[in-house]
Amino acid sequence: MMELEHFSLILSAVIIVALAIYVIHIVRTAGKDREVDLEQVQRIMRDLDYNHLDRVMNRLRKG
16 A cells, blocks of 8 residues: 555655746746747748739738
8 A cells, every 4th residue: 555655655656747847948038039030031031922912912801
């Protein structure tokens, strides 16, 4: 019976530590903006297919 109590105690401690680490991570990252990779943005803008841009713009104006 003692083994079950020890297992339960250890499991509870592991869960509490994991939750504490998760909360610390949330507190540290809360309110921060995402980092912008300028090279990736330039690559996306360069490789975009602008052939259908007029359909998108017309749809936005109508609706």
